[in-house]
Amino acid sequence: MAGPHDASSTTTPSTTYANETGGLILHADVLVIGGGPAGTWAALSAARSGAKVVLADKGYCGTSGATAPSNTGAWYLPAGAARDAEVDRRLEKSAGLADRRWIIRTMEEALRGLDELGDDGYPFPFDEDGRPYRANLRGPDYMNHQRRRVRRAGVTILDHHPALELLWADGVVAGAAGVELRSGERWQVRAGAVVIAAGGCTFLSRALGCDGNTGDSYLLAAEAGAVFSGMEFSAQYGLSAAHATITKGLTFTFASFYLEDGSPLPSEGGDRSTRIARAMIAGHKVYALMNKGEAHEHDWLVRGQPNCFLPFERIGLDPFKERFPVTLRSEGTVRGTGGLDVTGDDCATNVPGLYVAGDAASREKLVGAISGGGSPNASWAIASGVWSGRGAAQFAQRQAGVLGDPLSTRLHTRAVHALGGAGLRPNKTAAGSGFTRELIAAVQDETLPLDVNFFRTGKRIALARAQLDGIWAAARDHLGGTGRELVRAREAASMAATARLVWASAQARDESRGLHRRVDRDGSDPAQTHYIRSRGTDELRVSTAPAPEAVRDLAEEALVS
Amino acid sequence: MIELISADRCIECNLCVKTCPRDVFDAVPNAIPVIARKEDCQTCFMCELYCPVDALFVAPHAEEDVQVDEEHLSESELLGSYVRNMGWRKGKAGGTERDPTRLLRIRNANAG
Ligand SMILES: Cc1cc2nc3c(=O)[nH]c(=O)nc-3n(C[C@H](O)[C@H](O)[C@H](O)COP(=O)(O)OP(=O)(O)OC[C@H]3O[C@@H](n4cnc5c(N)ncnc54)[C@H](O)[C@@H]3O)c2cc1C
Numbered sequence: 123m124a125g126p127h128d129a130s131s132t133t134t135p136s137t138t139y140a141n142e143t144g145g146l147i148l149h150a151d152v153l154v155i156g157g158g159p160a161g162t163w164a165a166l167s168a169a170r171s172g173a174k175v176v177l178a179d180k181g182y183c184g185t186s187g188a189t190a191p192s193n194t195g196a197w198y199l200p201a202g203a204a205r206d207a208e209v210d211r212r213l214e215k216s217a218g219l220a221d222r223r224w225i226i227r228t229m230e231e232a233l234r235g236l237d238e239l240g241d242d243g244y245p246f247p248f249d250e251d252g253r254p255y256r257a258n259l260r261g262p263d264y265m266n267h268q269r270r271r272v273r274r275a276g277v278t279i280l281d282h283h284p285a286l287e288l289l290w291a292d293g294v295v296a297g298a299a300g301v302e303l304r305s306g307e308r309w310q311v312r313a314g315a316v317v318i319a320a321g322g323c324t325f326l327s328r329a330l331g332c333d334g335n336t337g338d339s340y341l342l343a344a345e346a347g348a349v350f351s352g353m354e355f356s357a358q359y360g361l362s363a364a365h366a367t368i369t370k371g372l373t374f375t376f377a378s379f380y381l382e383d384g385s386p387l388p389s390e391g392g393d394r395s396t397r398i399a400r401a402m403i404a405g406h407k408v409y410a411l412m413n414k415g416e417a418h419e420h421d422w423l424v425r426g427q428p429n430c431f432l433p434f435e436r437i438g439l440d441p442f443k444e445r446f447p448v449t450l451r452s453e454g455t456v457r458g459t460g461g462l463d464v465t466g467d468d469c470a471t472n473v474p475g476l477y478v479a480g481d482a483a484s485r486e487k488l489v490g491a492i493s494g495g496g497s498p499n500a501s502w503a504i505a506s507g508v509w510s511g512r513g514a515a516q517f518a519q520r521q522a523g524v525l526g527d528p529l530s531t532r533l534h535t536r537a538v539h540a541l542g543g544a545g546l547r548p549n550k551t552a553a554g555s556g557f558t559r560e561l562i563a564a565v566q567d568e569t570l571p572l573d574v575n576f577f578r579t580g581k582r583i584a585l586a587r588a589q590l591d592g593i594w595a596a597a598r599d600h601l602g603g604t605g606r607e608l609v610r611a612r613e614a615a616s617m618a619a620t621a622r623l624v625w626a627s628a629q630a631r632d633e634s635r636g637l638h639r640r641v642d643r644d645g646s647d648p649a650q651t652h653y654i655r656s657r658g659t660d661e662l663r664v665s666t667a668p669a670p671e672a673v674r675d676l677a678e679e680a681l682v683s
Numbered sequence: 684m685i686e687l688i689s690a691d692r693c694i695e696c697n698l699c700v701k702t703c704p705r706d707v708f709d710a711v712p713n714a715i716p717v718i719a720r721k722e723d724c725q726t727c728f729m730c731e732l733y734c735p736v737d738a739l740f741v742a743p744h745a746e747e748d749v750q751v752d753e754e755h756l757s758e759s760e761l762l763g764s765y766v767r768n769m770g771w772r773k774g775k776a777g778g779t780e781r782d783p784t785r786l787l788r789i790r791n792a793n794a795g
């Protein structure tokens with residue numbers, strides 16, 4: 123069916139941009155929203171498929187997003203025993219929700235991508251046998267390299283151009299509009315198809331590199347009627363020194379953990395994060411000391427990941443000799459797993475003309491109910507980028523064909539409607555930046571605290587839903603502004619919309635599974651080995667969909683009978 | 684958060700203005716940039732990498748303002764320490780070919 127599916131969006135005030143004068147108007151076959159790894163791979167792939175491509179980033183393509191200041195491991199696994207073992211290990215850890223076929227095709231595409239990067243001059247290190255080691259990407263260098271590749275491919279890059287809403291024409295997505303941060307001027311890109319690659323949502327937790335990831339991907343798509351999956355698996359937290367942002371897991375390779383009285387952190391009761399979260403909720407301060415490993419191994423970390431040491435070097439603390447307090451920062455859906463449901467091998471969504479890549483998409487097909495960190499996410503950003511870019515280019519070409527003039531004036535002169543509601547077009551008066559800040563703090567109260575989100579209860583989930591309904595109503599009425607204030611207002615709305623999808627989905631999972639840790643539900647219920655799908659902005663709808671193994675079982679039954 | 688633009692070192696190239704992912708700086712005609720929106724700084728250290736003359740200092744504190752003393756930072760070679768440890772030079776990427784992180788990853792994989 124064509125058209126935004128969210129019943130509520132019919133009441134959204136919408137503006138026709140067709141005749142609006144002023145501001146920048148660009149035309150493209152494919153618009154990519156977001157310039158992290160996923161967006162840059164998508165732009166390259168679309169350009170290679172013959173499309174004219176514009177890439178718009180809220181920040182600066184090359185430094186922006188979760189990967190740029192970090193370091194990501196990736197799957198570099200040719201077919202063989204090691205790959206088979208990793209596939210099996212992943213399936214086993216996924217709590218029944220990962221899909222073998224998607225894991226393997228992501229591994230294959232990531233391998234191709236990493237080889238292409240190496241062939242294209244990314245300086246991978248060499249191992250003892252003189253072979254390049256391609257399973258690790260240093261963020262600043264990787265994204266610097268990607269930017270250069272994207273430019274060489276002829277893509278137009280718009281830095282500091284946050285996308286604020288999608289454009290819609292005759293049942294398909296037709297581009298996006300936003301403002302240029304510096305001038306406050308509106309911009310719009312008319313396009314034959316759009317790839318959403320604007321990352322996940324960490325609710326401004328100050329996890330490394332993630333503050334631009336305010337869930338913009340999700341609200342943009344939700345307003346077009348997109349379906350989400352796995353939003354309940356958003357309770358991933360990254361460990362960092364208490365004063366700092368560096369949530370890179372490698373920092374803690376050599377760490378032991380203690381409570382304030384010097385006693386060791388209890389070794390029983392779940393993984394490291396779970397034990398630290400429990401101690402923190404009980405009112406303890408948790409400390410780390412890097413007292414494991416050998417000096418030459420410490421040196422790998424010092425030389426390989428220098429920003430792991432900035433937080434210590436710059437306060438004059440030796441983390442190998444002195445203990446330091448740690449904290450957990452929300453990594454929401456960045457290293458959590460939920461996002462837009464991918465409906466086709468080309469990373470299409472259920473919305474015609476809308477494709478998705480990276481953390482904007484659900485990664486349940488790869489990791490099921492657990493975190494996508496530690497290789498799946500980085501590999502997915504490459505693979506989903508390649509697929510979505512190609513898929514979007516082909517969609518745009520088909521659109522141009524349908525409209526009767528290939529690559530095409532009609533595609534760009536058709537009347538479009540802007541779909542954006544919350545944060546952009548308040549029902550009542552816009553209340554200004556103080557209100558935006560209050561609203562963000564209110565969303566954070568329902569998403570960041572460990573005793574709300576890391577550990578969950580049915581009662582607290584219900585309360586979060588009620589609180590967020592109120593927050594959403596206030597957002598609809600009063601969030602708005604101009605220029606930068608408009609961008610902040612829209613970010614606040616995106617965070618609220620994301621949080622509502624999270625808790626609506628979490629409420630539908632009456633069990634514990636992976637990152638969805640219900641302290642009032644012991645373990646998983648085999649009958650709930652299914653996906654939780656969600657959609658909507660004002661009115662939310664939640665449903666379930668069968669897990670891959672269940673689908674396969676049904677298919678086998680059909681063959682037998 | 685970002686705490687310092689060294690007026691002694693800055694050559695007014697505005698690369699930090701261009702590359703900061705959170706748009707924290709504002710360019711000023713014929714002068715060094717200003718830290719215009721410190722509260723938006725995400726403490727990612729990216730600006731230090733792109734500054735060609737080590738004129739910027741980001742304190743590691745995510746939520747707190749801290750006082751910094753430029754002379755001390757300069758003498759203790761903390762200005763530009765991240766750039767040097769990474770192997771970048773004058774705002775240009777470099778050093779991944781010497782990155783030993785793979786040894787850590789292999790160690791961690793073997794440790795289970
Ligand atoms: C500390 C840390 C360590 C990690 N380590 C690993 C690892 O070892 N292995 C692994 O697989 N994964 C790891 N991850 C996860 C990995 O970084 C992400 O999965 C990956 O960055 C996703 O890429 P992306 O392009 O989808 O999103 P991002 O890299 O977050 O990029 C999103 C981009 O969208 C832009 N954007 C946001 N909103 C808008 C808007 N409205 N309009 C336009 N642009 C917008 C942002 O500015 C940004 O440039 C780690 C994450 C963190 C935080």
Ligand code: SF4
Nearest residue numbers: 693694696697699734
């Ligand atoms: S990048 Fe460095 S030299 Fe250039 S303007 Fe910024 S502080 Fe000055």
Ligand code: SF4
Nearest residue numbers: 703724725727728730
């Ligand atoms: S640390 Fe990051 S966010 Fe802060 S000023 Fe530098 S580049 Fe910008």
